[in-house]
Amino acid sequence: MEVQGKNILGFSNGEGAVKTFRTYNPKRNEENHFVIEEATEEMAYESVRKAHLAWEAYRFMPISRRAEFLRKIAESFRAERVYLEQIFCLESGLSEKRAAAELDRTCFQLEHFAKAIEQNQRLLPSESDSDEACFLNKRFLSLGPVVVFGASNFPFAYSTMGGDSASALAAGCPVIVKGHEMHAGTGDLVAQLVNRAAKETKMPDGVFSNLNAKGHWLGAFLVKHELVKAVGFTGSIPGGMALYQIAQNRKEPIPFFAEMGSVNPIVVLPQKLKDEKEQLVTLIRDSMTLDAGQFCTNPGLVIGLASSEWDYLVHEMSAAVKAIAPQVMVHPDLYEKYYGGLERNVLLLQEKGVNVELPEKTGIAEPFMVELSAETFVSSQVLAEEVFGLHTLFVRCKDEAQLLEVLNNLAGQLTCSVFASDSELKQYRSVFEWGMSHAGRMVLNGVPTGVTVDRDMHHGGPFPASSDSRFTAVGSDAIARFLRPICFQGFSEKQLKELIS
Amino acid sequence: MEVQGKNILGFSNGEGAVKTFRTYNPKRNEENHFVIEEATEEMAYESVRKAHLAWEAYRFMPISRRAEFLRKIAESFRAERVYLEQIFCLESGLSEKRAAAELDRTCFQLEHFAKAIEQNQRLLPSESDSDEACFLNKRFLSLGPVVVFGASNFPFAYSTMGGDSASALAAGCPVIVKGHEMHAGTGDLVAQLVNRAAKETKMPDGVFSNLNAKGHWLGAFLVKHELVKAVGFTGSIPGGMALYQIAQNRKEPIPFFAEMGSVNPIVVLPQKLKDEKEQLVTLIRDSMTLDAGQFCTNPGLVIGLASSEWDYLVHEMSAAVKAIAPQVMVHPDLYEKYYGGLERNVLLLQEKGVNVELPEKTGIAEPFMVELSAETFVSSQVLAEEVFGLHTLFVRCKDEAQLLEVLNNLAGQLTCSVFASDSELKQYRSVFEWGMSHAGRMVLNGVPTGVTVDRDMHHGGPFPASSDSRFTAVGSDAIARFLRPICFQGFSEKQLKELIS
Structure with a gap:
């Protein structure tokens, strides 16, 4: 199978594209050979019209057929994985191993959602026999067409048919993807396979579309369209919030879920560090440096109390990080952003008297870490912002009060990880309370990377x-x-069954 | 007990008010004797500060204590119901019977939420013994201080300690009420009792505040405040959306739940009408005219197919409605709005050739109903808008297609009621499908008023x-x-228990 580069509007391709672009191979430092067509406004309009029509049929299809569709997509990905993984690597610079793991995750996710809807007795249409009808019966219905903005860093698992698209289809919502321009070829193959699966399982035309365009107009157009009923987004805070405001300032505001990243603090408490310093070095290093740190759960901040063990941790981490080969990022633009963040922080830290050097600008990301005092950290809000990539600050605190001061300088987080012995769980309750106010996930004696697909995640x-x-x-x-x-x-009971199953 | 008219900031009263106002007795057509102080910006600020501090303690209190607090509030309402119901009637013009019923509902609601949190094993802090800890364990935490805007039409059940406040307290969120100025005296008594219950159950100071002010500044101030984390609102579309936009355009957008009303169509299908015409007249009439139609679920639209039974329904309803005594509305402002809506619609309908007369402007609301054709109804979007009060349009359709055309002219609805025989449930599936796309509740062979407090509501x-x-x-x-x-x-398992219970 091949990248066709067309905009995919349900079972048809968009015709009449005027502009085209190419994606980039960050490893070879050259454009990929295939050409991607940019969508026109007509195509965007047509994709929404088709999605709305498809919704009328799709939302009332038996849940078992929806589940079959999701499983068929996973099956088609597995069948064509050679092609998918090849383009994935060409467009992201990520390893073959990562490509395979991410494809497996994507397939697992589709199957996980298929099972979840089969087990949910309150979804409409209902397939439950056992549900006794009462005077009031609550059930759940799909919202309507959903627009998905994929993440640059997960071309499979959080993009074209990643978590957002799969969960929307599982809910009974047709999906229109605004493809990420950095991996438009991967997106094209994925979209071809999704529509192949849709045809094989007799889904309505328009249940899935995939559009490509550079710049912001296409995303804004889709989020504004009155027939679009919800949006899933993964990306940066400025990008997410710009689209969020569009969604909320429509005549009819719509649910807009944006996952926008985080610095994911790791707090290392002294006793635990004393007991397991070698293991901690390995765990934290691996979490910090996996796939060039391009994860929304990458730890950008490690916090601990001054002690000889802390010095050991910093020293070992520094050596470990230096020993790691520089890593290519998924796109030169991401590298530029990463290097820009480094530059900003290094200058700032130098001004504050921290002994730190800016790494050379090579185009390939070197892991960056620096130790600083709590006083320095809290003196600038800028240091609390995420630098997407291989950037981690190690913040040394005098005591628990200062540790909390550092934490209180942070905004809301996806995760908060704490390395603590059993007695420290009680002793440093304030740290856990901070996490419970500020984070979506609390990790005990583990690292934030590795986001399990599970009901309890x-x-x-x-x-x-x-x-x-x-x-x-x-x-x-x-x-x-x-x-x-x-x-x-x-x-x-009889009337309800007649109506909703 | 007496109306004190103070702004209540947790366990203290706001001092230094500059302005005051009085509430209105719509039955006697005069101002009530007690004086209500207007909050200052300092008081508003102080209420939020206290709520935030209270949250730090309240959110980690055992669920059983939260439940005890909710039950104690209900108990204190019942103990002082004579005073509460008296002021309720003075400020709303509603009957003593309604006052008693609404107070019971309010108490039931508090107890219903108390039971709900006791039964939810995933709330934090956890009181569950049985919950086995796995690698991942999902639990639920409160968001932070919640601002509540009460409804004018439910001085007890959807106002000061109505559904929004009770559910926020149940969730573990302190509450700041922006009191409805039409029943500020009732709100004052309620707030005194809530804080009495808070003291008796040793809740933190600031878990509940009640502020009064005329105009929009206070609401906007509270919704903008960065320590406020969610808002519950019941009221009109313009009021709700103005505040919604403020909440969404903050630096940190917050959940804003607004319930903004609806015309609540009732579809009367021909066979059912043939079979039970007398019962239908009674049911619909009572739903239309209860308490001057001042319910968000009041039916503003009845739709059916032309037939001799339809003519009978319209004729009987018209006679029944004429026989009903005019009813005082909760405030002259609401009457003005109601009469303005009538005026607008009557003029519009007269222009379109409908034989309809504007009732005399007496200050007391007369029930208004008029029959019109589907063609007339769909010719103006204005007719699809809610007129809060005793206003119901009866729309006569030629066939099912026209019935759907009428429905498709409506926006989203709280409810959609259908009177249908068993065979009509299948035959008119399109009507039910419309309801499933456009309404939050589908009522079969019943009326939309009467909103049961239940998990499945x-x-x-x-x-x-x-x-x-x-x-x-x-x-x-x-x-x-x-x-x-x-x-x-x-x-x-042990670590989790130690941390969260």
Whole structure:
């Protein structure tokens, strides 16, 4: 199979594109050979029209057929994985191993959502036999067409048919993807396969579309369209909030779920560090440096109390980080952003008397870490912001009070990890309380990277980690973002069954 | 007990008020004797500061203590019901019977939420013994201080300590009420009793505040404040959306749940009408005219197919409505709005050739109904808007297609009621499908008024019935508006218990 580079509007391709672009191979430092067509406004309009029509049929299809569709997509990905993984690597610079793991995760996610809807007895249409009708019966319905903005850093798992798209389809919502321009070829293959699966399982034309365009107009157009009923977004705070405001200032505001990243603090408490310093060095180093740190859960901040063990940790981490080969980022633009963040922070830290050097600008990301005092950290709000990539600050505190001062300088987070011995769990309760106020996930004696797809996962957190902390982007509860309840009143069991199954 | 008219900031009263106002007795057509102080900006600021501090303690209090607090509030309302109901009647013109029923509902609601949190094993802090800890454990935490805007039409049940306040307290969120100026005296008594209950159950100072002010500044101030983390609102579309935009355009947007009303169509299908015409006349008449139609679920639209039974329904309703005594509305302002709506619609209908007369402007609301054709109804979007009060349009359709055309002219609704025989449930599936796309509650062979407080109730609907159709304002699921999930990863059962119970 091949990248065709067309805009995919349900079962048809968009015709009449005027502009084209190419994606970039960050490893070879050259453009990829295939050409991607840019969508026109007509195509965008047509994709929404088709999605709305498809919704009329799709939302009332038996849940088992929706589940079959999701499983068929996973099956088609596995069948064509050679092609998918090849383009994935060409467009991201990520390893073959990562490509395979991410594809597996994407397939697992689709199957996880398929199972979740089969097990949910309150979804409409209902397939439950056992549900006894009462005077009031609450059930759940899909919202309507959903627009998905994929993440640059997960071309499979959080992009074209990643968590947002899969959970929207599971909820009974047709999906229109605004493809990420950095991996438009991967997106094209994925979209071809999704529509192949849609045809094979007799889904309505328009249940899935995939559009490409550079710049912001396409995203804004889709979010503004009155037939679009919800949005899933993964990306930066400025990008997410610009679209969020569009969604909220429509005549009819719509749910807009944005996962916008985080510095994911790791707090290392002294006793635990004393007991397991070698293991901690390995764990934290691996979490910090995996795939060039391009994870929304990458730890950008490690906090601890001054001690000889802390010095050991910093020293070992510094050596370990230096020993790691520089890593290519998924796109030169991301490298530029990363290097810009480094430059800003290094200058700032130098001004504050921290002994730190700016790494050379090579185009390939070197891991960066620096130790600084709590006083220095809290003296500038800038240091509390995420630098997406291989950037981690190690903040040394005098005592628990200062540790809390550092934490209180942070905004809402996806995660908060704490390394603590059993007695420290009680002793440093304030640290855990901070986490419970500020993070969506608390990790004990572990690292934030590695987001398990599970019903009990919560991937989201207080603002600005995500735009609505009440919802998750990962795990089967992600489906709830695209469902609304409806109460049936006064229906007998027989009448309810006739109507909704 | 007496109306003191102070702004209540937790356990203290606001001092230094400059302005005062009085509430109105719509029955006697005069101002009530007690004086209400207007809050200053300092008081508003202080209420938020106190709420934030109270949250730090309140959110980690055992669930059983929160439940005890809610039950104590209900108990104190019942103990002082004579005073409460007296002021309620003075300020609303509603009957003593209604006052008693609404107070019972308010107490039941508090107890319903108390039971709901006791039964929810995933709330924090946890009191569950049985919950086995796994690698991932999802629990639910309160968002922070919540601002509540009460409804004019429910001085008890959807105001000061109505559904929004009770569900926020149940969730673990302190509450700041922006009191409704039409029943500020009732609100004052309620707030005194809430804080009495708070003291008796040793709740933190600031868990509940009640502020009064005329105009819009106080509401806007509270919604903008960075320590406020969510808002519950019941009222009109313009009022709700103005505040919604403020909440969404903050630096940190916050959940804003607005329930904004609806015309609540009733569809009368021909066979059912043939079979039970007398019963239908009684049911619909009573639903239309109860308490001057001042319900968000009041039916503003009855739709049916032309037939001799339809003519009978219209004729009987017209006679029944004429026989009903005019009713005082809760405030002259509401009457003015009601009469303005009538005036607008009558003029419009007269222009379109409908034989209709504007009732005399007496200051006391007369029930208004008029029959018109589907063609006339769909010719103006204005007729699809709610006129709050005793206003119902009867729309006569030629066939099912026209019936759907009428329905498709409506925006999102809280409810959609259908009178249908068993065979009509299948035959008119399109009507039910319309309801499933456009309403939060589908009522079969019943009327929309009478919103049961129950887990399975859904009171909310597609925009503009409410601002987020995924949440309800009535029933125990209302608590979910003010909770966010948190995932605990890597905690053993023992560690989790130590931390969160």
